Amino acid sequence: MLIVSCSHGRYLGPSIAKILKANHSELFVSKFPDDELMVRFKDDVKGKSVALIQSFYKNISDCIVEAILAAETAHDLGAKKVILIAPYFPYLRQDKRFHKGESISQEIIAGLFGKYFDAIYIIDPHLHRKDSLENIFRIKSVKLSANSLIADYIKNKIKNPILIGPDSESFKWARNVARIINAESVILSKKRYSSYHVAVNLNKKINLKNKNVVIVDDIVSTGHTIIETAKLLRRLGAKNIYCICVHGIFVNGALKRLQKNKIKIISTNTIPNPAAKIEVSGIIAERVR
Numbered sequence: 001m002l003i004v005s006c007s008h009g010r011y012l013g014p015s016i017a018k019i020l021k022a023n024h025s026e027l028f029v030s031k032f033p034d035d036e037l038m039v040r041f042k043d044d045v046k047g048k049s050v051a052l053i054q055s056f057y058k059n060i061s062d063c064i065v066e067a068i069l070a071a072e073t074a075h076d077l078g079a080k081k082v083i084l085i086a087p088y089f090p091y092l093r094q095d096k097r098f099h100k101g102e103s104i105s106q107e108i109i110a111g112l113f114g115k116y117f118d119a120i121y122i123i124d125p126h127l128h129r130k131d132s133l134e135n136i137f138r139i140k141s142v143k144l145s146a147n148s149l150i151a152d153y154i155k156n157k158i159k160n161p162i163l164i165g166p167d168s169e170s171f172k173w174a175r176n177v178a179r180i181i182n183a184e185s186v187i188l189s190k191k192r193y194s195s196y197h198v199a200v201n202l203n204k205k206i207n208l209k210n211k212n213v214v215i216v217d218d219i220v221s222t223g224h225t226i227i228e229t230a231k232l233l234r235r236l237g238a239k240n241i242y243c244i245c246v247h248g249i250f251v252n253g254a255l256k257r258l259q260k261n262k263i264k265i266i267s268t269n270t271i272p273n274p275a276a277k278i279e280v281s282g283i284i285a286e287r288v289r
């Protein structure tokens with residue numbers, strides 16, 4: 001297998017290739033003056049199984065075009081198989097038409113990737129109304145999970161933890177990680193009014209005395225979900241508040257805002273960021289092998 005790092009996969013490609021004892025190559029990516037992208041394989045892909053690594057953050061649209069250009073070029077140059085390793089895969093949250101006339105972006109983007117790749121591997125995809133990747137992609141799709149890594153991190157670094165999931169969907173992370181380390185977990189409910197306005201509620205009593213509170217979720221984007229959750233938990237007596245997420249998107253200064261609210265924030269490195277302390281290349285290599 002040849003591991004090829006796209007522009008947003010370069011921070012992970014070499015370590016995945018090293019674990020797999022596979023060859024690694026960087027995709028050459030350039031932009032024309034009018035912003036069009038062009039990609040070029042530096043190594044021969046003919047007859048090879050090619051694993052493209054691309055995480056989809058910052059300029060997501062460019063990341064998508066680059067991955068599609070690379071996949072089709074690899075096929076065109078005679079690759080035997082082209083798979084996509086997406087530590088973070090975007091557009092999964094818009095899984096229905098929330099308002100009249102909207103796109104169901106999840107279906108459209110998954111359909112597009114299905115045309116160009118033979119298989120796709122995604123770490124902790126945000127699945128809600130469609131609860132498995134097989135219901136979304138028409139190609140082989142494999143879900144990886146960072147839960148065991150988050151569990152190890154908590155076990156090694158945080159004493160007496162109680163895990164909090166900020167909304168009904170977060171049980172897949174908060175409750176499942178709590179089970180691995182035998183800790184208590186509580187799932188809250190959330191109402192989202194807009195991208196920047198959420199309200200979080202607790203439906204039962206919890207005792208936070210002498211506990212280190214660890215909020216666990218898949219995505220932190222604006223950070224408002226976590227900040228509102230932390231405010232509620234502080235009113236209930238929480239002293240030390242951690243937040244561990246899989247995908248630290250952290251838009252518009254979210255990381256600073258979280259730190260200003262005295263939340264100790266940690267993420268995996270599915271998206272590179274200053275809070276990324278949990279390394280995911282091992283769980284990728286294990287499944288792609």
Ligand code: R5P
Binds near residue numbers: 167218
């Ligand atoms: C949504 O349900 C996700 O699990 C996260 O809770 C959400 O994306 C966080 O967004 P934000 O950080 O903007 O509140």
